[in-house]
Amino acid sequence: MTPNTASPGGSPIVSLRLRKEDGTAYFRQPEITAALLTLSALPDNDLVERARINDSEHSDYVPSECVLYFVRHPPSNNTSTHCELFEILRQRVLAAVPVATRKLTGSGKPAESAVDLDIREAVLHKFQVLLCKDRKAYEDRLDFYECRFNAALASLRATARRDVRREAARFEPLELEAEPAEPSPEVEKALLKLRAPAPPEGCDFLYRSKLLRAISLLPVKEQRVIELILQGYQIDSQDDGEPTIAKMLDCVEKTVRNRRDSAYLKLHDALKDEQENA
Amino acid sequence: MSSHIDREAILYAFAVEPAHDRETLDRYLSKYPDLKEDLIDLSAELRLNETIEKQPPTALPDPGAKTAWEEFVACGPGNATSAESVDLFARYQGMAFAALAKALNVPRSILTALRDGLVLPSSIPSGFVRRFSEAASVSLDSARANLSRQCEVPTALSFKSDTKPAHQGQTTFRDLVQRTPMTDEQRSLLLHECDEDECP
Numbered sequence: 001m002t003p004n005t006a007s008p009g010g011s012p013i014v015s016l017r018l019r020k021e022d023g024t025a026y027f028r029q030p031e032i033t034a035a036l037l038t039l040s041a042l043p044d045n046d047l048v049e050r051a052r053i054n055d056s057e058h059s060d061y062v063p064s065e066c067v068l069y070f071v072r073h074p075p076s077n078n079t080s081t082h083c084e085l086f087e088i089l090r091q092r093v094l095a096a097v098p099v100a101t102r103k104l105t106g107s108g109k110p111a112e113s114a115v116d117l118d119i120r121e122a123v124l125h126k127f128q129v130l131l132c133k134d135r136k137a138y139e140d141r142l143d144f145y146e147c148r149f150n151a152a153l154a155s156l157r158a159t160a161r162r163d164v165r166r167e168a169a170r171f172e173p174l175e176l177e178a179e180p181a182e183p184s185p186e187v188e189k190a191l192l193k194l195r196a197p198a199p200p201e202g203c204d205f206l207y208r209s210k211l212l213r214a215i216s217l218l219p220v221k222e223q224r225v226i227e228l229i230l231q232g233y234q235i236d237s238q239d240d241g242e243p244t245i246a247k248m249l250d251c252v253e254k255t256v257r258n259r260r261d262s263a264y265l266k267l268h269d270a271l272k273d274e275q276e277n278a
Numbered sequence: 279m280s281s282h283i284d285r286e287a288i289l290y291a292f293a294v295e296p297a298h299d300r301e302t303l304d305r306y307l308s309k310y311p312d313l314k315e316d317l318i319d320l321s322a323e324l325r326l327n328e329t330i331e332k333q334p335p336t337a338l339p340d341p342g343a344k345t346a347w348e349e350f351v352a353c354g355p356g357n358a359t360s361a362e363s364v365d366l367f368a369r370y371q372g373m374a375f376a377a378l379a380k381a382l383n384v385p386r387s388i389l390t391a392l393r394d395g396l397v398l399p400s401s402i403p404s405g406f407v408r409r410f411s412e413a414a415s416v417s418l419d420s421a422r423a424n425l426s427r428q429c430e431v432p433t434a435l436s437f438k439s440d441t442k443p444a445h446q447g448q449t450t451f452r453d454l455v456q457r458t459p460m461t462d463e464q465r466s467l468l469l470h471e472c473d474e475d476e477c478p
Contacts, residue, residue, distance in 0.1 A: 020291070054336070079351075086350060087343050094338040096330050118373045125374040128346050129415050135353040144290040150327050155293040158316070158323040159286075164373060209329040216326055224315070227322040231300045243304065248314060 013037060014073055018143035026147050032065045039066055044081040051088045054095075064092040064149035072134060072142065090124070096153045097123045100213070115164055122160035123153070165220060188264070191230060207271075214270035215263075222263035224249060225256055235260070288313060289320055298324050345369065352420075366414055366424040367393045381413040382406075383467065385460045391449075395427030401450035401478050402426075405471035450478050 013036050018026045028036070039047055039062060047070065051062045067089045074082045099116040103109065133139040144152040191211075215226055228245045229235075236253040237244045246253045292298075292306050298321055306317050345368050370378050379386045391397055402425050411421035455468045 026294075083347055086347050087340070090340055090343055090346065091338060094340060095336075096327075098330060121371065122373045122377070124342070125369060128349070128369065131350055132353040133415050135350055141286070141290060144294050148294045150330065151293040151295075151324060152290055154323045154327055155286075155289045155320055157326075158289070158320045160373070161323065162316075162319065163377065167373065167376065212326055212329050215322070220319070223322055224318045227318055227325070230325070231303055231321065233300070243307070248307070248318070 013040065014069075016140075016143040016146060017138060018140040026143055028065065028146055029148070032063055032146070035063060035066050036069055039070070040075065042075075044076050044078050047075055048081055048084045048088075051085060054091075064089070065146050067092060068142065068145050068149060071131070072146075092149070093124055093127050093153065094120065096150055097157055115168065118164045118167075119157065119160045122163060123156045126156050126160070127153075191226070191267075211267065211271060214267050217270075218263050218266060221249075222259045222266070225259045226263050226267075229260065285313060285316065289316060292317060292320060293324060342369070353416075366416060366420065370414075378413055382409055383464055385458055385464070387458055388454060388460075388468075391454055391458075392425055393427070396448055397425075397451050397454055398448045398478075399426035401452060401472075403451065403468075403471035403475040403477050405474055406451070406468065452477055 013033065016026050016028065020026060027033075039050070042050070047062075050060045051067050051070075053061050055061060067085060070085050071082070071089050074085075097116075097120040099120055100113045101110045102113055104111050130139055130142055134142050144155075215223060218226065225245060228248060233243065233245050233248070235245050235256045245256050249256065288306070288310055292302070295302050303317065303321055307314050310317065345365070349369065367375075375389065376386060379389045382389070392402075399422075407418065407421050407425060410425060411418045414421060414424075416424075452469065452472045455465060455472070
């Protein structure tokens with residue numbers, strides 16, 4: 001392993017080995033490298049104590065990229081420290097795969113979503129496999145996680161969600177595409193706000209979260225239409241060279257509009273409580 | 279078509295891009311048109327990070343942490359013996375179990391029989407053991423140890439049975455393959471592995 005930087009305590013920070021398609025190297029974000037330099041100089045107990053802080057707004061918070069680094073490159077020979085950091089890393093993975101609570105039909109009692117639990121289990125398992133492979137021989141896919149931990153984990157989550165959906169679809173009855181319905185102006189307005197990179201003034205964080213969560217619960221075909229609308233693609237265009245949602249999803253314009261309208265109705269229902277409370 | 283490994287690397291590369299705007303998505307979609315659905319789904323998934331990163335932090339129950347740590351340690355250098363003692367099937371539950379069966383191209387019932395120790399260890403072909411070790415990312419010794427299980431009677435049965443419960447004995451791998459419903463392709467692959475090893 002090639003050390004690239006030395007911490008104040010003298011221990012080197014190990015470089016990432018992963019290369020992009022063009023041959024250039026992947027690098028950690030500058031703030032992660034800076035944090036690693038500081039954290040490497042800490043005694044084991046202090047490092048673990050700081051890594052236990054869950055609040056990402058806290059000044060002593062240790063980013064997940066750094067926790068992963070110390071699991072791959074233990075700060076000392078102390079097995080107990082290594083084990084604690086390993087468990088903290090698992091907690092970070094678990095936190096990044098939330099499980100929704102829904103009311104059970106009939107009893108009305110709250111219960112964790114079985115689909116979300118399956119996704120969490122699959123993600124945790126795949127991450128564990130990567131860690132084990134890395135322990136045996138350098139696993140460069142873990143370098144993606146040291147670049148941007150939550151983003152790389154989103155990739156695992158998306159794959160797990162796809163697999164769980166495929167499995168669930170085997171037991172679902174075949175249904176016709178949703179009937180066309182009038183799009184809800186409230187939902188269109190809320191989606192416009194979502195296109196902004198950061199929550200704009202007046203768009204409550206909880207409301208945004210609820211909308212994003214509702215989008216993630218849409219049937220996958222409708223979710224793709226909504227995602228492409230949010231990315232600013234047109235449903236259809238006179239210009240043959242313009243990428244449109246219809247072309248990207250290999251369907252006709254009418255189908256895209258039906259999916260969009262059906263999604264809007266579902267989002268409208270999901271947001272109704274929020275709007276009534278506002 | 280992008281291979282499975284390429285697909286994973288491409289999706290990771292897209293995920294760790296500094297921005298996930300239309301320009302980035304367009305770039306990846308034009309470069310990897312066969313992954314368009316995966317890329318659109320990932321783009322939507324990345325949008326969800328906004329809510330996850332700001333969730334109130336709470337400690338979550340992690341009953342598998344101890345086993346996972348033992349498995350992680352066992353993967354380290356000079357731990358071949360302890361690697362054999364790790365219960366691999368403990369980490370393959372639910373979807374993971376289904377994924378392992380898919381990776382091995384066998385029906386889940388074959389894996390269930392192996393997990394429950396219903397197959398004579400000496401009758402399991404080495405080709406299958408090798409594929410199992412690759413799919414589970416463990417050493418050959420660890421794979422062999424996990425497939426060589428003793429048949430156990432679940433304790434719960436003792437409370438429900440009128441007579442003393444006993445297992446039906448172990449069967450050979452070949453016999454299991456012949457009796458289990460599966461596609462011709464799956465059966466031919468497994469029987470070929472048995473023939474290669476001259477398994478009973």
